[in-house]
Amino acid sequence: AQSVTQLGSHVSVSEGALVLLRCNYSSSVPPYLFWYVQYPNQGLQLLLKYTSAATLVKGINGFEAEFKKSETSFHLTKPSAHMSDAAEYFCAVSENTGNQFYFGTGTSLTVIP
């Protein structure tokens, strides 16, 4: 089974600062990779996904992520944090032997005004 590691369960950034949320996966074969965002009392919404077409993936709300096979990483970034970015972020992988999604434990992003 896949393993997804999100370093840092809580990340705080100042408004306007760079957002960097880390995700590493365990598969030796590049799977499909996803970032989801969860606002309080809501379900998960897709931010972006990697499907092997391009290593730099752009998503909604100014977020992007870069797939690095050599590092088995898929870190999420945003150049300038906005107050509305405060939420829980989850990295997920879908392995190539099935359609199961495996999630990291999540990173709570706080944006300081």
Add this chain to the structure above:
Amino acid sequence: DAGITQSPRYKITETGRQVTLMCHQTWSHSYMFWYRQDLGHGLRLIYYSAAADITDKGEVPDGYVVSRSKTENFPLTLESATRSQTSVYFCATNGGWGTEAFFGQGTRLTVV
């Protein structure tokens, strides 16, 4: 409207009682999933279904039962609820491998 809906949104039940959480999707997606979300654990897969009448266990299936007689519905039953099953439950669906999963709003279940 098209989408995925879960009911109820909130549920309080007593230890030992049977409770069923409902999930309905309007896309006719083949795959459906049940996750539980707990602090420190992220989302863990309970059961999933590749099509009507096809279900399989996920990471944490003990104490849960699922069925899928129709493509659009995927109910999750706790046969005898325990306090350790207090959690937020999410249903999700997708159209197949490599496609994004769409999530319901979740059901917050408290077992007292």
